[in-house]
Amino acid sequence: MNIVERFKNYLLRHVQVMLSSLGELWRHPLASTMTIVVIGIALALPAGLLVMLTNITQISGQWQDSHQISLFLNEEVGDTRGQQLAEQLLSWPDISAVEFQSSNDSLREFRELSGLGSLLDNLPKNPLPAVIIVRAADDFSETENIEDLLERLARMQDIALAQLDMQWLQRLRSLNQTAQRAVQILAALLSVSVLLVIGNTIRLSILNRQAEIRVVKLVGGTNAFVRRPFLYTGFWYGLLGGIIAWLTLQTSLAVINDPIKALASQYDTVFRFDWLAGELFLALPLTGVLLGVLGAWLAVGKHLNAIEPN
Amino acid sequence: MINFNQVYKRYPNQHEALSGLSFQLERGDMAFLTGHSGAGKSTLLKLIALIERSTHGQVIINNQNLGRMPKWKIPYYRRMIGLVFQDHNLLHDRTVFDNVALPLIIAGENHREIGRRVRAALDKVGLLGKERNLPIALSGGEQQRVGIARAVVNRPPILLADEPTGNLDPELSQEIMQLFEQFNQVGVTVFIASHDHELISRMPYRRIVLQNGKLAD
Ligand SMILES: Nc1ncnc2c1ncn2[C@@H]1O[C@H](COP(=O)(O)OP(=O)(O)O)[C@@H](O)[C@H]1O
Ligand SMILES: [Mg+2]
Numbered sequence: 001m002n003i004v005e006r007f008k009n010y011l012l013r014h015v016q017v018m019l020s021s022l023g024e025l026w027r028h029p030l031a032s033t034m035t036i037v038v039i040g041i042a043l044a045l046p047a048g049l050l051v052m053l054t055n056i057t058q059i060s061g062q063w064q065d066s067h068q069i070s071l072f073l074n075e076e077v078g079d080t081r082g083q084q085l086a087e088q089l090l091s092w093p094d095i096s097a098v099e100f101q102s103s104n105d106s107l108r109e110f111r112e113l114s115g116l117g118s119l120l121d122n123l124p125k126n127p128l129p130a131v132i133i134v135r136a137a138d139d140f141s142e143t144e145n146i147e148d149l150l151e152r153l154a155r156m157q158d159i160a161l162a163q164l165d166m167q168w169l170q171r172l173r174s175l176n177q178t179a180q181r182a183v184q185i186l187a188a189l190l191s192v193s194v195l196l197v198i199g200n201t202i203r204l205s206i207l208n209r210q211a212e213i214r215v216v217k218l219v220g221g222t223n224a225f226v227r228r229p230f231l232y233t234g235f236w237y238g239l240l241g242g243i244i245a246w247l248t249l250q251t252s253l254a255v256i257n258d259p260i261k262a263l264a265s266q267y268d269t270v271f272r273f274d275w276l277a278g279e280l281f282l283a284l285p286l287t288g289v290l291l292g293v294l295g296a297w298l299a300v301g302k303h304l305n306a307i308e309p310n
Numbered sequence: 311m312i313n314f315n316q317v318y319k320r321y322p323n324q325h326e327a328l329s330g331l332s333f334q335l336e337r338g339d340m341a342f343l344t345g346h347s348g349a350g351k352s353t354l355l356k357l358i359a360l361i362e363r364s365t366h367g368q369v370i371i372n373n374q375n376l377g378r379m380p381k382w383k384i385p386y387y388r389r390m391i392g393l394v395f396q397d398h399n400l401l402h403d404r405t406v407f408d409n410v411a412l413p414l415i416i417a418g419e420n421h422r423e424i425g426r427r428v429r430a431a432l433d434k435v436g437l438l439g440k441e442r443n444l445p446i447a448l449s450g451g452e453q454q455r456v457g458i459a460r461a462v463v464n465r466p467p468i469l470l471a472d473e474p475t476g477n478l479d480p481e482l483s484q485e486i487m488q489l490f491e492q493f494n495q496v497g498v499t500v501f502i503a504s505h506d507h508e509l510i511s512r513m514p515y516r517r518i519v520l521q522n523g524k525l526a527d
Contacts, residue, residue: 009420013415218361219393219416222385309361
């Protein structure tokens with residue numbers, strides 16, 4: 001046998017083992033399906049959370065430079081004083097724009113937006129305060145600058161309340177970071193459980209085939225030869241589990257697509273939910289295959305040497 | 311071909327199965343290994359097949375000192391030894407053809423060569439029509455012949471058999487022995503452990519007799 005022919009036989013043998021491992025799964029459909037679905041769910045869960053987080057990061061990114069502070073003025077501050085105050089604030093180096101809105105303006109806006117105007121007609125006087133909307137200068141838009149500005153404004157006599165409009169966004173961002181960390185930990189834990197599931201499945205099939213392994217070793221089978229079908233079994237479990245994970249994810253995301261669209265339109269954002277379908281179509285089966293082969297390798301390594309002819 | 315030099319084998323339970331055993335078989339020899347049950351026949355064959363290792367002394371097979379053989383080389387070493395067992399050791403969920411083909415698949419032979427050699431081996435043992443059967447569908451004697459076909463299919467220079475006729479009636483036993491003779495006639499070194507004295511005494515081959523792990527005289 002020359003080298004080329006040897007290599008050809010070797011490849012052919014791999015294809016045969018690969019297919020017969022698949023056939024082996026096919027012969028025990030119930031057990032195989034259960035294992036594959038467990039792997040699929042374990043892969044889909046962190047991937048799904050990752051998709052959500054990626055999108056949240058994207059939306060919150062779109063609002064990046066809207067550092068806007070609303071100053072609600074004290075009731076007794078009149079329109080003239082309010083105007084003066086606004087002009088005075090504009091001279092501060094860390095403020096780039098101001099907009100004064102009298103209590104009457106506030107009332108008009110409320111009427112237009114809420115449609116509850118007639119309710120206000122019954123009140124003896126306008127309950128809404130005058131507002132100055134301040135935009136921080138670009139050079140001073142770091143979080144600590146903004147917080148410092150906010151503090152100085154809040155201490156001013158005429159100002160009842162200084163509110164950073166995007167405070168919730170910042171909370172969302174730091175929440176998002178925490179969540180990302182949590183998803184990473186979850187993904188690591190679930191990867192370990194995929195390893196264990198595959199390892200245990202392979203362990204059982206090794207025990208079922210002990211007699212065969214002994215005979216193969218007796219007639220000169222190397223460890224690599226004995227290992228091969230089990231590695232391919234792990235490969236198939238991982239691959240099929242990854243595909244199941246992808247299908248599960250795309251189905252679930254299709255179900256929540258409409259509510260998400262509705263939500264996005266309320267914040268009138270031009271926002272397209274990104275399912276990462278293409279990336280995950282590669283990443284999930286690939287992760288599955290890696291975990292599957294690794295799990296099989298660990299299980300085989302642990303049990304193979306113990307099975308010797310006697 | 312087979313060379314034992316002061317070989318001792320002590321099992322982990324301290325039982326000494328072989329003690330100070332020395333003998334030699336030349337290439338192309340045919341010999342019987344006899345002795346009472348528990349005399350150490352199986353142990354001796356296991357040392358040759360490297361299923362067990364000697365505790366002391368040298369086992370040299372085909373000029374290779376087995377005591378120095380690293381673990382990873384054992385599979386390749388075993389490919390030059392055909393093994394036949396009393397209980398056949400067949401895979402019961404594979405056809406006769408697949409059972410016999412196993413050593414060739416392991417050695418990486420190509421498809422056509424496998425088909426050719428498996429059929430030649432089955433022809434030799436008279437089972438050519440049964441290649442698609444499962445072992446279960448065969449008689450004890452036929453199963454043993456499948457085992458022999460598997461042992462010789464990749465033409466090993468050494469053929470070892472441990473009580474190959476243990477479960478067979480005298481007539482079938484005679485046929486199996488004739489098969490071994492035929493392999494010996496084409497140059498294979500054949501070494502058969504058996505306590506079937508009647509069968510052995512009718513055949514003109516050398517006898518190595520064990521008694522409590524030693525050569526009897
Ligand atoms: N794996 C083992 N562990 C401990 N003792 C063993 C083992 N195998 C065989 N023996 C003992 O070694 C002696 C020889 O056994 P064996 O080689 O099987 O003899 P035979 O094949 O001639 O009947 C027996 O006393 C047997 O009990
Ligand atoms: Mg014995």
